[in-house]
Amino acid sequence: MADIETLKAEIKKLSARATTMKMNLHDLSEELPINWQNIMTIAQQTQDAYAALEAARKTLKELEAKAA
Secondary structure (H helix, E strand, C coil): CHHHHHHHHHHHHHHHHHHHHHHHHHHHHHHCCCCHHHHHHHHHHHHHHHHHHHHHHHHHHHHHHHHC
């Protein structure tokens, strides 16, 4: 059960990071054409954050299914 609780805490952190990256991307889009050179970098970081969050949620779902 400790693994599940640890993963839930990690998901909370990943979710906060993904939300921050989403807002960074949104802010960048509103400031265009200023800093247009950063589009790909911020977009990749946002994609990575959401991919990590999705993977962690999938792992949690699998652990909870095994524990049930």
